[in-house]
Amino acid sequence: xxxxxxxxxxxxxxxxxxPVPPAVGQMRxxxxxxxxxxxxxxxxxxxxxxxxxxxxxxxxxxxxxGDHRGFDVLAAVVQATEPGAGVFHVxxxxxxxGKRGVTRFQYWQTIRPRRERMLVTESxxxxxxxxxxxxxxxxxxxxxxxxxxxxxxxxxRSTRHEVAVFDAAQIHQAYRRGELRLLGxxxxxxxxxxxxxxxxxxPHAPPVDILVATGTFAPIxxxxxxxxxxxxxxxxxxxxxxxxxxxELNPANVALTRMAPHPGATLRPGxxx
Amino acid sequence: xxxxxLQVMEPSERFDALYEEHAGAVLxxxxxxxxxxxxxxxxxxxxxxxxxxxDEAPVDARAWLLGVTxxxxxxxxxxxxxxxxxxxxxxxDAPAERSGQADEAVLEALAGLRKGDRxxxxxxxWEGLSNREAAAVLGISPKTFGVRIHRARARxxxxxxxxxxxxxxxxxxxxx
Numbered sequence: 001x002x003x004x005x006x007x008x009x010x011x012x013x014x015x016x017x018x019p020v021p022p023a024v025g026q027m028r029x030x031x032x033x034x035x036x037x038x039x040x041x042x043x044x045x046x047x048x049x050x051x052x053x054x055x056x057x058x059x060x061x062x063x064x065x066g067d068h069r070g071f072d073v074l075a076a077v078v079q080a081t082e083p084g085a086g087v088f089h090v091x092x093x094x095x096x097x098g099k100r101g102v103t104r105f106q107y108w109q110t111i112r113p114r115r116e117r118m119l120v121t122e123s124x125x126x127x128x129x130x131x132x133x134x135x136x137x138x139x140x141x142x143x144x145x146x147x148x149x150x151x152x153x154x155x156x157r158s159t160r161h162e163v164a165v166f167d168a169a170q171i172h173q174a175y176r177r178g179e180l181r182l183l184g185x186x187x188x189x190x191x192x193x194x195x196x197x198x199x200x201x202x203p204h205a206p207p208v209d210i211l212v213a214t215g216t217f218a219p220i221x222x223x224x225x226x227x228x229x230x231x232x233x234x235x236x237x238x239x240x241x242x243x244x245x246x247x248e249l250n251p252a253n254v255a256l257t258r259m260a261p262h263p264g265a266t267l268r269p270g271x272x273x
Numbered sequence: 274x275x276x277x278x279l280q281v282m283e284p285s286e287r288f289d290a291l292y293e294e295h296a297g298a299v300l301x302x303x304x305x306x307x308x309x310x311x312x313x314x315x316x317x318x319x320x321x322x323x324x325x326x327x328d329e330a331p332v333d334a335r336a337w338l339l340g341v342t343x344x345x346x347x348x349x350x351x352x353x354x355x356x357x358x359x360x361x362x363x364x365x366d367a368p369a370e371r372s373g374q375a376d377e378a379v380l381e382a383l384a385g386l387r388k389g390d391r392x393x394x395x396x397x398x399w400e401g402l403s404n405r406e407a408a409a410v411l412g413i414s415p416k417t418f419g420v421r422i423h424r425a426r427a428r429x430x431x432x433x434x435x436x437x438x439x440x441x442x443x444x445x446x447x448x449x
């Protein structure tokens with residue numbers, strides 16, 4: 001049976017044949033563009049030496065000029081994104097910079113007991129809108145429905161804790177590891193925001209910027225950078241928050257964590273999504 | 274690639290040889306786990322790292338490069354939300370588009386496994402690696418990998434039984 005399962009898995013290899021990569025000359029040109037020239041690197045070493053001083057000056061100027069004199073902005077952001085006792089709610093839209101497709105994420109969660117519901121709606125030009133719904137109820141009961149197979153609601157039980165990764169988890173982890181930086185202030189659609197950067201310690205890994213509201217410290221926007229072929233950083237996936245809030249713990253809000261009815265769908269056992 | 278040849282090669286020649294021999298495998302590995310755009314980025318990242326760490330590359334560099342690719346992909350931040358959408362596409366649409374005779378059940382079963390189990394199975398079934406090579410990709414001993422693949426295969430079989438059984442065992446929906 002094990003061997004049979006592995007054979008079946010081999011048969012559905014999504015890339016059965018080795019793809020043809022770009023020609024080596026093309027790749028070398030691409031890498032050369034990202035490799036700093038010796039002179040540039042030597043000059044940058046001076047900049048690196050000055051970076052802590054410059055960074056401190058930026059933070060000092062920020063603290064002195066803003067409403068948060070002497071205030072630890074990073075700690076405030078961590079505190080503001082700690083899970084609370086209410087119903088955590090996120091409504092966000094994600095798109096790739098310069099592309100028209102949008103994926104909307106709606107999420108409701110309580111911590112004790114653990115309840116979670118997520119709606120994912122993908123809208124891409126020329127393709128049918130796709131919807132996915134997943135809910136986790138107390139007792140670790142998972143339900144999953146997809147517009148790709150609307151006649152079924154899959155039910156499973158799992159103690160797996162793969163909760164949605166919104167900024168909170170990333171911010172807290174980066175803060176603990178000393179990988180969270182305050183770059184300064186900016187404006188997003190008329191709102192004042194702090195720009196934080198999650199610095200990836202892996203060499204050459206692009207950073208992620210998180211913009212948080214200056215008043216509430218709640219996330220407004222995530223910008224996941226990518227390297228261009230000529231060695232520049234440019235925005236890739238961008239997640240914009242319509243809502244990032246803690247709702248009051250009452251029956252109406254708790255009901256938002258439950259799976260919505262899907263008329264005509266049958267419930268059947270299935271894998272944990 | 275022959276070890277003797279490596280010793281007399283210039284770094285640029287070594288890089289070219291390494292690229293010609295393994296870039297396809299790196300790209301395939303990435304394409305099996307992420308979108309084409311991200312796979313393209315990952316290939317460039319991996320080759321940049323390979324170029325800078327050429328001296329660390331073993332003679333048979335495939336497992337080393339796939340290990341680097343694995344870490345590069347892990348660093349492409351992807352929340353579980355997008356992964357869920359990706360898994361849904363993978364398990365429902367993509368096989369039908371690719372082969373026309375999709376075994377949806379096995380993809381559903383794979384999607385139901387823990388990430389670690391999925392990876393060891395994919396390394397063997399899709400990357401076609403031996404236990405020793407796959408262990409090198411994960412940075413663990415072949416013996417440990419042997420235990421993991423044994424358990425992952427058993428879990429896949431159990432999950433597959435559940436999925437196959439579930440397909441013929443529907444029950445009416447209830448109030449959730």
